[in-house]
Amino acid sequence: MTKEVRVRFAPSPTGALHIGGLRTALYNYLFAKKMGGKFILRIEDTDQTRFVPGAEEYIQESLDWLGISPDESPWKPGSVAPYRQSERKASYMQYALELVEKGHAYYAFDTAEELEAMRERLTAARVLQPQYNSITRSQMKNSLTLSGAELKERLASGDPYVIRAKLPLKEEVRLHDLIRGWVMVHSSTLDDKVLMKSDGMPTYHLANIVDDHLMGITHVIRGEEWLPSAPLHVLLYRFFGWEDTMPQFAHLPLLLKPDGNGKLSKRDGDKLGFPVFPLNWVDPFSGEKSSGFRENGYLQEALLNFLAFLGWNPGDEREIFSLEELVEAFSIERIGKSGTKFDIAKAKWLNEHYLRSSSQVQLISYLQKDADAAGVAIAQEKAAAIVALLRERVTFPADFWRDSQFLHQAPSDFDPEVATKKWNGDAATLLQAYAQTLESGLPAPFDAASAKALLESTAEANGIKLGKVMQAARLAVTGLGAGLDLMEVFAILGPQEVAKRIRFALDTLAIVD
RNA sequence: GGUCCGUUCGUCUAGGGGUUAGGACGUAUCCCUUUCACGGAUAAAACACGGGUUCGAUUCCCGUACGGACUACCA
Known part of the structure; x- marks a missing residue:
């Protein structure tokens, strides 16, 4: 028997959950359920300066709304709690130190100014990529260049420091991606990434590897923006000696702007008039508002279906999928490689579909x-x-509600274009007679059929062809030139209201023959 | 700039050495109809380019172009 599948969605609580992040969560959920495994939510809040109050709740509510709630999360802890990296802070340093001991990491004391000076110096010397790496670290202030005594003294005196990964100078790093196949990167193009920040918090890279390992994560399904740092992550697993339990990677194609260039961003939604967030969101600091799919009237089934097809398809011609059907049909192999443009028209079509089947x-x-x-x-x-x-x-x-306004309230004015084109003497004559009949009291129930029969007989009695005046009748009663079946509208309104509206139109509209 | 990833109708995509390159959204036209929608039918619409490999390449390989991501003590 193979190991239980455990996947995680690991957002940062830095604001509203982006729709692309939501799709990542969905794919993780689908894969977990398909494989009979667990879907875990881990909050990556190692950057204290970017923490935004309410963001965690927003994430939780978004997932709940879509029906893809995690099996384990900060709010539903499992056996590997806690699920918030800020609460796991204490454990990271020992792992960083383990790497230092093994010679795969080192202390670095360089200040921001010194780092900047180094980059400037390198740029001036026409070095293409000024970075802290296997070459430049020999010129910086770190535990590889400092004497043992000085190192001890700096550490003892509480000098601020970071711990950096010590990457090999020449090594081909291979990683197998479930979506992209083998990806090869040379270690010389990688830099000595910071693992532990001077505030005692780990960076994404360290925390991510340690937590995925500790939480028994078997598959890392995340956005393509992580692909460039994946080789570093592979190296870290190797440094720790965890290579045999290293999760498999799947880097998802990005969601792109509808008009072509670049990653879909918050601004696109504002500009193009559709949401890029699941739920409404108000930034607690700036007060800036962002609108959500839910509040814009998208049904959760529709958004789910829409999101699932942004980069994945079942391989046959089915398009309508419930969450259960998605779980059944899902596979990582059928995720595409290329970026996906966000087309709101398809989402609207799906919404119509689900709305009609409600x-x-x-x-x-x-x-x-x-x-x-x-x-x-x-x-x-x-x-x-x-x-x-x-x-x-x-x-x-x-x-x-919006499209039935005229059924709740009589029109106060009339579509001028339609009035000019369709309102005529015949219409006025017919409607005058029709209104009179309606006002005189009707024996039979007033439904669409009887309303129509009565209109037809009235037209015949006045020698008027019905087809010529229907639009005028519609205008008189609804104020509009197009819409619902008019006789059904009459039936809903009732004879007295229809007559009243006709009278008003007769008084208001000028006849231009 | 460098590293990495990608490229089939406008969009989401199927397909894959020999096909009329399929579907959906959107668009257009027609039918239905008192209008508008719905529904039905039809149509226009794609393998980025150049070299190979091959009897044959949209499919495999290499380049080019274009697009994207990354290039922080952010994730």
């Missing part, structure tokens, strides 16, 4: 909720009729 009761509740908020009471029967008429033509839940 229950009548659910859709009515959307309408009623918005009506309540606007202080309008809609009889349940009327709401049901509205939803039935609208369900094939909405994209978002809020459309039920």
Whole structure:
């Protein structure tokens, strides 16, 4: 039997969870469930200067909303707790020290100014990549260049220092990526990355390797932006002697801007008018607001389906997948290699699909909720009729209310273009007669069929062709030139309201024949 | 600049040495219809370029171009 699959999603609580991060979380979840393994959430808050209050809760709420809650997390600790790196702080130093002892890391005392001076010197000497590496470290202030006595003294006096990885000068580092195959990088292009910062916190690189090891992570599924540092991570596993349990890597293609160039960013959403975050978010420091898919009316099933297909496909022609179906169909092998442009039109289409397959009761509740908020009471029967008429033509839940405005309130003005083109003497004559009939009281129930029959007979009695005046009738009653089946609208409004609206139109609209 | 990754219709993609290069979104047209949608049908639309390898390359290899990521005591 093989080892249980354990994957982790490891965001930093530095703000709202980006939609790309959410997709990474989804793929981790899908893989874990597919393999019968565990999906773990670890908060990577080693940069105290970037911590943003509320960001953790935002992450949690986003995952919960999508239905991909982690099996283990800070809020649901498993056997490898804690799940917040700030709470694991105490354990990292011993690992860094272990590397120092093994000769794979060293203390460095260089100040920010000295580092800057080094880079300037190197740049002046036309060194292409000024970096702290196997060559330049010999000229810097570190435990490799300082005398044993001075090192002891600096350490004892509490001089601030970092611990850097000591990378080999010449070594081909190979790593196998589940999505990209073998990736080869020469160690001479890597620099001596900082492992422990002077504030006593580890950097991503150290914390990540140590925690993945300690938490029994079997597969690291993360964004492509980590690919360049993956060779360093492989080296660290080797330094620790953990190579035989090193997780497998899968670097996901990035989500790109819809118009082509670059990684999708927060600004794109603002600019193009669609969200790039799952939920609304207000930055606690700047007060800046970002809108979310959820509040924009996207259904969680739709966002899930949309996200899953950004870089993955099942290999056949199915497009509509529930979370369970995604789990069933998912495989890392079918994740694409190239960056994916974010196309909101597809998300809208999916949303329409899921909205239409929602229950009548659910859709009515959307309408009623918005009506309540606007202080309008809609009889349940009327709401049901509205939803039935609208369900094939909405994209978002809020459309039920928005697109049924004219059913709740008589038009105060009329589409001028339609009025000019369609309003004529015949229409006025017919509607005048129709309104009169409606006002005189009707024997039969007033439904779409009887409303139509009555309109037809009225037209016939006046020698008017119905087709010529339907648009005018629509204009008179709704103020608009297009929309729902007019007779159904009449039925919902009822005879008295229809007559009243016709009277108003007759009084308001000028006849231009 | 350097390192690494990538490149099939506008977009998401299937495919893979011999195919009419398939699907979906979007777009257009037609049908349905009192309008608009829905639905149905149809159409336009792609293998970045140049060399190899091969009987044959969109598919394999190498270059070029283009795009992207990374290049912090951020993750």
